[in-house]
Amino acid sequence: MARLTPENEVLARTIIGRYPVPKSALIPLLHLAQEQDGWVTDEAMAHIAELVGVSAAEVLGTCSFYEMFKREPVGRYLVNICTNISCVLMGSDDLLSHAEQRLGVTVGETTPDGTFTLEGVECIAACTEAPCLQVNYRYRYKVTPESFDELVDDLAAGAFADEIPPHGTLARVRQVIAADRVAGAVEPTDGRQPEWMGDPDGGAS
Amino acid sequence: MTVSDVAPIITSRFANPDAHTLSGYRATGGYQALAKALSMSPEAVANEVKEASLLGRGGAGFPAGVKWGFCPPGVWPRYLVVNGDESEPGTYKDRMLMERDPHQLIEGVLLACYAVGCGQAFLYVRGEMALAQERIAAALNEAYAAGLVGRNIMGSDFSVDVILHWGAGAYIVGEETALIESLEGERGMPRLKPPFFPAAKGLYMQPTIVNNVETLSNVPWIVNNGAAAYNELGAEASRGTRMFAVSGHVKNPGVFEVEFGTTTFRDIIFDPRYAGGILGDRAVKAFIPGGASAPWFFEEHLDLPLEKGTVDRAGSMLGSGAIVVMDETTDVVRACLSLVRFFAHESCGKCTPCREGTTWLERILTRIISGQGRPTDLDLLLDVSDNISPGIAWPPKQTTICPLGPSAVSPISSALTRFRGEFEALIDDAVAARTAVTPVEITVGSHG
Ligand SMILES: Cc1cc2nc3c(=O)[nH]c(=O)nc-3n(C[C@H](O)[C@H](O)[C@H](O)COP(=O)(O)O)c2cc1C
Ligand code: SF4
Ligand code: FES
Numbered sequence: 001m002a003r004l005t006p007e008n009e010v011l012a013r014t015i016i017g018r019y020p021v022p023k024s025a026l027i028p029l030l031h032l033a034q035e036q037d038g039w040v041t042d043e044a045m046a047h048i049a050e051l052v053g054v055s056a057a058e059v060l061g062t063c064s065f066y067e068m069f070k071r072e073p074v075g076r077y078l079v080n081i082c083t084n085i086s087c088v089l090m091g092s093d094d095l096l097s098h099a100e101q102r103l104g105v106t107v108g109e110t111t112p113d114g115t116f117t118l119e120g121v122e123c124i125a126a127c128t129e130a131p132c133l134q135v136n137y138r139y140r141y142k143v144t145p146e147s148f149d150e151l152v153d154d155l156a157a158g159a160f161a162d163e164i165p166p167h168g169t170l171a172r173v174r175q176v177i178a179a180d181r182v183a184g185a186v187e188p189t190d191g192r193q194p195e196w197m198g199d200p201d202g203g204a205s
Numbered sequence: 206m207t208v209s210d211v212a213p214i215i216t217s218r219f220a221n222p223d224a225h226t227l228s229g230y231r232a233t234g235g236y237q238a239l240a241k242a243l244s245m246s247p248e249a250v251a252n253e254v255k256e257a258s259l260l261g262r263g264g265a266g267f268p269a270g271v272k273w274g275f276c277p278p279g280v281w282p283r284y285l286v287v288n289g290d291e292s293e294p295g296t297y298k299d300r301m302l303m304e305r306d307p308h309q310l311i312e313g314v315l316l317a318c319y320a321v322g323c324g325q326a327f328l329y330v331r332g333e334m335a336l337a338q339e340r341i342a343a344a345l346n347e348a349y350a351a352g353l354v355g356r357n358i359m360g361s362d363f364s365v366d367v368i369l370h371w372g373a374g375a376y377i378v379g380e381e382t383a384l385i386e387s388l389e390g391e392r393g394m395p396r397l398k399p400p401f402f403p404a405a406k407g408l409y410m411q412p413t414i415v416n417n418v419e420t421l422s423n424v425p426w427i428v429n430n431g432a433a434a435y436n437e438l439g440a441e442a443s444r445g446t447r448m449f450a451v452s453g454h455v456k457n458p459g460v461f462e463v464e465f466g467t468t469t470f471r472d473i474i475f476d477p478r479y480a481g482g483i484l485g486d487r488a489v490k491a492f493i494p495g496g497a498s499a500p501w502f503f504e505e506h507l508d509l510p511l512e513k514g515t516v517d518r519a520g521s522m523l524g525s526g527a528i529v530v531m532d533e534t535t536d537v538v539r540a541c542l543s544l545v546r547f548f549a550h551e552s553c554g555k556c557t558p559c560r561e562g563t564t565w566l567e568r569i570l571t572r573i574i575s576g577q578g579r580p581t582d583l584d585l586l587l588d589v590s591d592n593i594s595p596g597i598a599w600p601p602k603q604t605t606i607c608p609l610g611p612s613a614v615s616p617i618s619s620a621l622t623r624f625r626g627e628f629e630a631l632i633d634d635a636v637a638a639r640t641a642v643t644p645v646e647i648t649v650g651s652h653g
Contacts, residue, residue, distance in 0.1 A: 020325065021390075027373050061392060067374035125292065139336075170339075178349065178350070181350070183325075193279075194324055197247055
């Protein structure tokens with residue numbers, strides 16, 4: 001698979017430039033790689049290592065800590081059902097079993113046609129809307145077995161293409177800082193007191 | 206009922222469909238606090254927030270203004286890191302604030318940077334929150350273009366970049382030192398405090414203020430209206446308003462901004478304006494007052510006010526403002542397992558008592574539930590808990606680097622103290638089933 005495309009490499013350099021220390025850009029760049037390919041490939045990690053100036057092992061070290069980074073392909077739709085307390089109280093165990101039956105996979109697996117991957121996940125901060133799930137990190141609230149089946153049918157039929165982008169794409173708006181507006185990354189070794197804090201000898205701290 | 210109809214402070218724009226846009230925010234008083242602050246000295250802004258008794262809303266409840274004062278004098282640069290990693294089970298409010306009123310948060314971030322002298326700010330949003338990231342990116346883009354963020358803000362000598370950053374799925378990264386590690390591009394494992402208190406040695410070992418999204422969202426109102434007006438609301442140290450998510454077995458689960466310190470648990474759980482009572486009008490068996498890490502409360506605690514000191518003294522915490530209600534039909538052993546499994550799964554693995562202990566707690570509970578329990582299991586649960594949190598007391602002691610390990614002990618000690626009989630019944634059934642098959646009871650060793 002792929003290194004970052006030339007366009008993404010340009011974007012990657014912009015992102016790195018925003019941080020006082022390049023390694024801080026690792027997680028954003030891994031997301032960029034996952035957005036490009038749907039998962040994080042070894043080639044992309046090697047490319048990121050070059051761009052950031054760390055070893056490929058360090059990139060893997062960071063990547064492997066975080067659950068959202070998939071190091072093998074997943075389905076077009078990642079279906080994450082919350083399995084934590086508020087959702088458990090409202091029947092998420094049954095929802096998860098139903099989902100396994102409906103999709104014909106067990107938790108962690110992908111359907112043979114590559115459309116759905118099913119996961120049981122920790123609290124997704126929608127506890128008052130239990131039981132709830134995310135499809136490629138877009139929410140569905142108060143899900144019943146019936147509404148789950150409908151959702152699966154609709155997704156398989158290609159509905160919600162506008163609302164739910166392919167796996168790997170999170171925000172569809174990127175931060176853009178115009179050159180004439182940027183204040184600039186402040187390096188840790190930059191010992192200067194900020195201008196607005198007043199006269200450095202005037203006692204302001 | 207002590208429910209007071211105070212005007213909302215941080216959710217005031219939630220009903221406006223365009224609240225997340227710059228025009229919508231500006232039409233409702235947005236960025237006036239920033240303009241006002243720029244006409245004041247940074248010190249005066251910091252003092253106003255310090256006087257306002259703004260308790261941190263991320264979990265620990267430490268006063269924001271006091272924390273801001275902890276940066277060692279003369280050490281530069283300072284950084285601001287916004288904690289938008291909301292992931293404590295039961296907690297739902299920061300995501301709302303980021304999705305529905307991102308400019309209010311950005312204005313709070315700018316005010317904090319101005320007051321403390323932070324040269325750069327990082328807004329760390331939880332990875333799974335795609336819409337929040339999108340709304341904040343769009344809001345920052347608009348604010349930059351309007352001269353409200355970046356170089357020479359509103360034409361002044363105040364310049365600061367606010368960088369949107371997001372995580373990739375790990376609860377522990379919500380802990381402030383793990384958040385900093387993660388922002389440095391590392392595996393999100395906590396640092397030992399002391400010496401690594403962020404205000405002294407934080408991001409890149411520089412003084413760093415870490416504040417929660419809800420905490421900072423209060424700051425524009427405080428600067429606009431003053432500390433005195435803020436302190437008119439609330440009781441004791443718990444001033445202003447606070448958002449609480451009420452979930453579980455209630456008729457009208459929801460996120461409610463109520464007066465802090467005066468509203469009671471009974472109000473927020475039963476009042477028709479809030480959660481509206483228990484499903485099917487059943488009785489309350491237990492409720493968690495402050496997120497998965499908090500010891501449970503029961504019927505007799507319902508009339509306590511949502512006030513930090515009061516709840517602390519009663520043996521629990523308001524934590525992240527997450528109230529989870531369990532009615533009389535709840536299987537507490539399963540509820541307990543669900544909570545413990547979360548902590549076992551999210552342990553970062555750095556400390557042995559947490560890594561091994563939470564895993565064992567999960568295994569023992571699992572075997573009790575699956576009919577394999579042993580008469581010694583309850584003592585074993587307490588023994589393992591004691592290794593993670595000596596004395597199983599509140600506030601917890603810890604043998605670990607961060608409080609995640611002891612958090613797993615809260616549900617165990619709560620459930621075992623109050624509902625020991627339910628655990629014993631499962632174990633008795635299991636023992637009876639085993640004896641029914643084999644005439645001689647076989648006691649297996651502790652490895653299973
Ligand atoms: C295991 C653990 C998880 C935490 N998760 C969060 C979180 O998701 N969001 C948050 O704001 N604070 C969280 N905290 C608290 C932070 O460490 C820190 O106290 C807080 O962000 C400071 O902001 P505040 O003073 O404005 O509350 C967590 C703490 C621990 C120990
Ligand atoms: S207590 Fe648990 S989560 Fe916290 S540092 Fe230790 S192992 Fe990691
Ligand atoms: S417990 Fe399911 S979303 Fe929070």
